[in-house]
Each structure stands twice: as structure tokens, then as C-alpha cells.
Amino acid sequence: MADMSVAYSSSHGLGEEQSIWFKLTPLLNQENPMQVLMALSEKYSGVIPINLKTQRIILLSEPAHAERVLVTNADNYTKYFDGLRPVFGRSMITIDGALWQKIRRPQQAAFHPNMFEDYFPYLMSAIKTKMARWAEYAESGETVEMVEETWTLAAEMVCKALFDREMPFNPHFVFKQVKTYTDVMNHKSVRLKNVRGELSEITEEETAKAMEIWGSIPETVIGADIVDHREKTLLNMILEAEADPDFPEFDRQQVIDELKQYLWAGTETTALTLAWSLYLLSQNPEVMERIRAEAHEVCGDDDPR
Numbered sequence: 001m002a003d004m005s006v007a008y009s010s011s012h013g014l015g016e017e018q019s020i021w022f023k024l025t026p027l028l029n030q031e032n033p034m035q036v037l038m039a040l041s042e043k044y045s046g047v048i049p050i051n052l053k054t055q056r057i058i059l060l061s062e063p064a065h066a067e068r069v070l071v072t073n074a075d076n077y078t079k080y081f082d083g084l085r086p087v088f089g090r091s092m093i094t095i096d097g098a099l100w101q102k103i104r105r106p107q108q109a110a111f112h113p114n115m116f117e118d119y120f121p122y123l124m125s126a127i128k129t130k131m132a133r134w135a136e137y138a139e140s141g142e143t144v145e146m147v148e149e150t151w152t153l154a155a156e157m158v159c160k161a162l163f164d165r166e167m168p169f170n171p172h173f174v175f176k177q178v179k180t181y182t183d184v185m186n187h188k189s190v191r192l193k194n195v196r197g198e199l200s201e202i203t204e205e206e207t208a209k210a211m212e213i214w215g216s217i218p219e220t221v222i223g224a225d226i227v228d229h230r231e232k233t234l235l236n237m238i239l240e241a242e243a244d245p246d247f248p249e250f251d252r253q254q255v256i257d258e259l260k261q262y263l264w265a266g267t268e269t270t271a272l273t274l275a276w277s278l279y280l281l282s283q284n285p286e287v288m289e290r291i292r293a294e295a296h297e298v299c300g301d302d303d304p305r
């Protein structure tokens, strides 16, 4: 019941005029938003100022900028993730300061470079399964939605490599639900319909239902079939933090929110990057050939390690 009320109230946030996500939607209305952003970046030497009536948004595009904001001058900056709380809860990605550091510490070891040796077999097996599926599609000529394909791949990788769990949900269905929130174009159309007094295609009940389904996924993952009974997994680190009596902040809700975060931040990002990379490679076969040759030179017939 508590969850539902959170979902209901947060669905009001969809399309709110003061949301930065909403304000940035004109940039996405372009035929080729990436090209527009790159041209702006060139024009403004990598620091793109966007002046609004009462606010100034600055987009940064150079690695040195990221280093300044995230490393050398990190104390001068705070996070802005307000509109995405329904998706991420109060996980690391939406919190800041001392609490963020405290919540982060017990999970950090899962991202040490040494851990990737453990992860590789699961990443590789997910890739091989997916490639076999794609070979079948190529044979049959069937049309597929590539972002959904890369998304299921990423979700399988997160579940198996980081949580040691079989993926217990249908990612096509689950991610479609959450898209209501993360697709800012939805926010814009909801807002415009509200302004015109029209009924929105996305009702509050639908958003609440989507958020309820999303909220139930972490427990489903925890209870799913265990793949290999590994001891040192991200999921175990999170559950150990919950069991630590000296760490009251890391309660069950924190566990759920951290899992939501990984299931979204670790999948949407990689799925979109991969789908775009594959598309661009298909348009630039000479680059694809160079990558193929380099991979062959480095790994031969072995898997990457």
C-alpha cells in the first residue's frame, strides 16, 4: 500500500514543467539529436550553455570536464536525479554526500577490475546465446527490435554476473513498463496534453501499475534460481550490508532500491550504447572490419579475458 501511494504521487512528476528533463526535450525533437549536440559542442568548445527563462543548464562534453566535476572539484557539485526516483528509489545514483559514501562502500569491491575475471564467463555465455538467436533471425529475415534485444542481453548479464541469479522476469515486458518514466518524450506529451486540458494516453493508474511491477522485481530476483553459488557477488555484498547490525541505514528498502538501480542503470545504458554501436558499425563496414581484425589479433580464437 505504501509503495502504491509513492507510485501515485510520483506519477504527478511526469512532464512537470520545472523538471530539467522536460526543459531539455526540445533538443530531442531534432531529426538527429546527436549531430545537433556535436555541432553545439564544437561551436562552444565543449561547454554548451542552454539559457532558459530562469535557469541556465550547461552540458559538458570533454573527459577533462567530467574529471573536474566528478573528481577534482566534486564538492562543488550535487546530483540531479529527482524525476527518476520512481525508477531508482533512494539508491546510490540518487543520493549524495556522506550517506552516498556509506551505502557505496560495501558494494565497491564488486567493481574492482580483478572481479571481471569472475564475470567474463557469464558475459560471454550471454553473448553467445544472443548471437545464436541473431543468427537465426538473420537466416529467417525476421525483423527484430534491436534495443529490446540488447536490453535482454544486458539484463541477463547483470542477473548472472553480478547477482548469480537466473533472470526471473521477462525483460521485454518489464522495461516497457518503466519506459513510461524514462522516455522524456512521454513526459513532454503528458505535459502538453495537461496544458491543453486533454486526457493523457498514460493514466495515473497505468503509471502506478508500472511502478508496482517494477518495485516487485528485486524480490523476484533475490528469490530466483541461483546459477553457481558463488560467494563473492554484488548481491551477497548487498545482503551482507543489510544483515550488519551496525548499518541500520542499509535496510530492506535500501536493498530493493540498490537492485532497481543496477537493473536499470546497468541495462538501459549498455543496451542503448550497444544498439547504436551495432547500427553505426553496419553503416561503416570498414570500421567493423578493423575492429574484427584487432579482436582477432588480440584474442585469436579465444574468448576475451
Ligand code: HEM
Pocket (backbone or CB within 6 Å): 079, 080, 092, 093, 094, 104, 158, 261, 262, 265, 266, 267, 269, 270, 273
Ligand atoms: C554505456 C554504459 C554506461 C553509461 C553511459 C553509464 C553512465 C553513468 C553515469 C553518467 C553515471 C553518473 C551519474 C551521476 O552520478 O551523475 C552513472 C552512475 C552509475 N552507474 Fe552507470 N553507466 C553505464 C553502465 C553501467 C553499468 C553496466 C552499471 C552496473 C552494472 C552501472 C551502474 C551505475 C551505478 C550503480 C551508478 C551510481 C554510482 C554511484 O552513485 O556511486 N552503469 N552511470
